[in-house]
Amino acid sequence: MALNINPVLDINYLDQVYGDDASIIHLIFDAFLSDSLPRWHTLKTAIDNEDLTEAASIIHGLKPSFTMAGLTWLRPKVEDLERAIKSNADTSFLQESYKYLSDQLNPVLPILKTESERLAQI
Template sequence: MSAISHPLLDSKYLHEIYGGDQSIIQIMFETFLEDSLTTWDEIYLAIEQKDFLKVGALSHQIKPSFSMVGLTQFHAKIQAFENLSKNNSSQEILMANYLELDTQVKEAKKVIETLLSEMN
């Protein structure tokens, strides 16, 4: 099988942690789509409910998931978002930041879905 490659993905990182084992990468992609993105959607609801502790906890929970599928550039972005939730930011600021990040997360989701379909 060929190496996984896309500008959004850190292919070198994926190779380092999975040794090129496409079956493990496939499992991680599936888990990311099924679990991590569901958690990402839960963050939106927590912002709507002004449950900022939950926003911070969920952000912290999913942060490594992005790296585990090669989306290493998201780590700092999710960390900054998590910090906002813990620094008494307003609901409006959190929602604006979430929606900005959400556009990028949706793009990353499409990339992962496409790569996953190519693996099957």
């Protein structure tokens, strides 16, 4: 990929879907950070409040954004959490699963932010 995107992200997927369109990738990363990430935090509240209907709705809407932002390795884990929510799994299990996913996601957030800012300048 000529854009030299950080290889922590799925650069093969990003290249296949967006090519070298820096403005589109910037918009995708920016949307993940400004829209999807706050909804991700809202998911925790729904799980903590045992509002599984709301949690299922939130996570279902979030699934595509992980793939679109090049976080393809997290998508299957997000799908696992969605299945657990829809099967009314124990709250503590859902909380642990959410924390595990957050622990995987959090180190990538600065990379998405840096890449979004860099791509906005191209």
